Amino acid sequence: MAVTVSASSPDRSPPVPSTCPQRWDSDEIGGWVPAAVRVDGAAESLVPGAPVAALICAYPGDNTRPGGERLAGSRTLTGPAAAMARDLAYLPVAGPEVGRACTLMGGPMTNYLVRFAYPDGRALWVGSAEEVNRCVRTTNGTAVSHAYLGPAITTAYKKGVWRPVPPEDPCQGPGGRRGQDEAVVPGRPGRVTVCRDAVYRRPPYRKRHGRDVARPLAAALNSLDTRPSRNGCHGIPGSDERDVRLVFDYPQGPPAAVRISLSCVPAIDNGLLQADLTPQIREEVLRLAPR
Structure with a gap:
């Protein structure tokens, strides 16, 4: 993908600093960049195109007193930058209507800015963090991901x-x-692992199926009416069935997971979309699950 300034805007993007800012200029943990650039694909992907270098800037602090952390150091990646950009480009992008629940443990955290540089001289920042609650926004100033x-x-x-x-x-x-x-399950998965809830420890608690199972199951899930996920559901009185987690693998890139909460409504959630569970999908999921 070519990296160009969008022609749809008459304004040029603000210049992206070539060095690390001396302070983290936000009270948010992660989720901040010093400049958002208008780069083709930046609304759909954290890192579009093929950057050749990545400058990482670190701002350690404490999550009970976030904001204004000082720059502690930096490191430039060249060879690994392409792999880093590729993996970030695979991350899901969340809309503002997607909700999530976070724990509130106090402890150390480190905000990070990563400046990706492209062969034509352009660059973009990505802001993220490492934090004990693992509840961080990662952004390039336009797209946002909740992936940790x-x-x-x-x-x-x-x-x-x-x-x-x-x-x-x-x-x-x-x-x-x-x-x-x-989509509940994007793309064309190559296999699916059906997992019982983490408390289910009697072996086997996971069972793997090939493409002949993964793709029809993905198609069935994708046929459902969906809405933006609130990452929560309402319990069904008197029901205590264990959850099932579906992990769809692909020839390239990360897996896509879907949680089926059998005692909850809405039961189906991939972190960004939710849907109601039909009797047919329920029956198929239980048939595929380890017993």
């Missing part, structure tokens, strides 16, 4: 490598993928 990147950015800043660590248990991974704001 904190540990991976910290590793890149400290060690100079971009190496997100996959979870040992696929059922416990984050499950955010670009396109989940438009």
Whole structure:
């Protein structure tokens, strides 16, 4: 994708500073950039195009007193920048109507700014954070994602490598993928892992199925009427069935997860969209789940 200034606006974007700001100029944890640029694709993807370098700026502080953190240091990535940009481009973009619930534990946090530089001299900032509650907005000034990147950015800043660590248990991974704001299961998954709730520890508590199961199940979920997720639901009186989590894998990029809350309404939630559970999908999910 070519990175160009949008022709739809008569105003040029403000210049993107080439060095780290000396302070984090926001009271928010993550979710801030010093300049938002008008770059094609920036509304749909955190990092469009193919940047060649990434400058990481770190602002440590405490989440009980956020705002105005001083710059503690910086690191420039060249080789790993492409992989970092690719992974951020895969993250789902959330609209302002999407809700979420966060825990309120106090503790240390670090805000990060990442300046992605492109071959033609243009650049854009991405603002995020590592924080104990894992409830952080990541933004390029236009697009916003609720996917949590904190540990991976910290590793890149400290060690100079971009190496997100996959979870040992696929059922416990984050499950955010670009396109989940438009479809319950975006794209064409290659397989699906059906997971029982985390408290279900009698082996097996997960079961993997191939493409012949994953794609029809995704199509059924995508046929439902959806609304923006509030990341919450209303319990069904007298029902205590364990939740099921569907983790759809792809040949490239991160998985997309869907939670089926069998004792709750609305039951289906991918983090950005919610839908009601039909009897047919309920029956199929329970048939595929480990027993």
